[in-house]
Amino acid sequence: AQSVAQPEDQVNVAEGNPLTVKCTYSVSGNPYLFWYVQYPNRGLQFLLKYITGDNLVKGSYGFEAEFNKSQTSFHLKKPSALVSDSALYFCAVRPPSGSARQLTFGSGTQLTVLP
Amino acid sequence: GAGVSQTPSNKVTEKGKYVELRCDPISGHTALYWYRQSLGQGPEFLIYFQGTGAADDSGLPNDRFFAVRPEGSVSTLKIQRTERGDSAVYLCASSSQGQGAEAFFGQGTRLTVV
Numbered sequence: 146a147q148s149v150a151q152p153e154d155q156v157n158v159a160e161g162n163p164l165t166v167k168c169t170y171s172v173s174g175n176p177y178l179f180w181y182v183q184y185p186n187r188g189l190q191f192l193l194k195y196i197t198g199d200n201l202v203k204g205s206y207g208f209e210a211e212f213n214k215s216q217t218s219f220h221l222k223k224p225s226a227l228v229s230d231s232a233l234y235f236c237a238v239r240p241p242s243g244s245a246r247q248l249t250f251g252s253g254t255q256l257t258v259l260p
Numbered sequence: 261g262a263g264v265s266q267t268p269s270n271k272v273t274e275k276g277k278y279v280e281l282r283c284d285p286i287s288g289h290t291a292l293y294w295y296r297q298s299l300g301q302g303p304e305f306l307i308y309f310q311g312t313g314a315a316d317d318s319g320l321p322n323d324r325f326f327a328v329r330p331e332g333s334v335s336t337l338k339i340q341r342t343e344r345g346d347s348a349v350y351l352c353a354s355s356s357q358g359q360g361a362e363a364f365f366g367q368g369t370r371l372t373v374v
Contacts, residue, residue, distance in 0.1 A: 177360050188365040196360040235302055247293055248363060250302035
C-alpha cells in the first residue's frame with residue numbers, strides 16, 4: 146500500500162523568502178506524485194504533478210517541486226513567497242499501474258507567509 | 261459550469277437520519293472519487309468509480325455508506341443511520357482516463373450530524 150508523509154504540520158516563512166514544504170512517499174514502483182493547495186472553506190486545487198521525465202516540475206502560481214527517487218521525496222518549493230500563498234498544502238501519491246487509481250494524501254502542511 | 265459541482269454545500273442532519281450527497285463531475289471525465297476530510301486531516305479515500313461501476317470501494321467505513329453512479333456521470337453518496345462521527349467535509353473529484361491524470365475537486369459538502 147502507498148503512503149505519504151508530510152513531516153511538518155506548520156511552516157512559517159517571511160514574504161519574499163524562498164519556501165519549501167516537505168513530502169516523502171512510499172509506493173511500489175515509480176510513483177505518480179501530486180501537490181494540491183486548499184484555501185479556507187474551499188476544495189483542493191491542483192498545483193503540479195510528476196509523472197516521468199525531468200525531476201524538476203513547474204506548476205501553477207510559480208510553484209515547483211523536485212522529485213528525488215533515492216530519497217523518495219517530492220518537496221514543494223517557491224523562490225519568493227507571497228502572503229497570498231498562505232494556505233494548507235497536501236502532497237499525494239498514486240501507484241503507477243494496477244487497479245488502484247485513488248490518490249493517497251498526506252496529512253497536510255499549513256503554510257503561513259508573514260508580511 | 262466547468263468544474264466539479266457538489267450539492268448541498270452544507271447539510272445538517274439529526275443522528276439516525278438518512279442523507280444523500282450529490283456530485284456532478286466535469287463533463288467527459290470517466291473517473292469519479294469520493295473522499296472524506298475531517299478537520300486538520302488530509303482527505304481520506306472512500307470510493308472510486310470508473311464509468312458506472314465502483315472499481316474500488318475499499319475506503320467505505322461500513323455498510324451504512326453507499327454510492328452510485330447509474331449513468332456514468334452524476335454520483336450520489338448515501339449515508340444511512342447517520343452518526344455524529346460521520347460529521348466531516350465530503351469531497352468529490354473527477355479525472356480523465358490515464359493513471360497520470362490529475363483529479364479535480366469540488367468545493368465539498370460539509371455534513372454535520374447533531
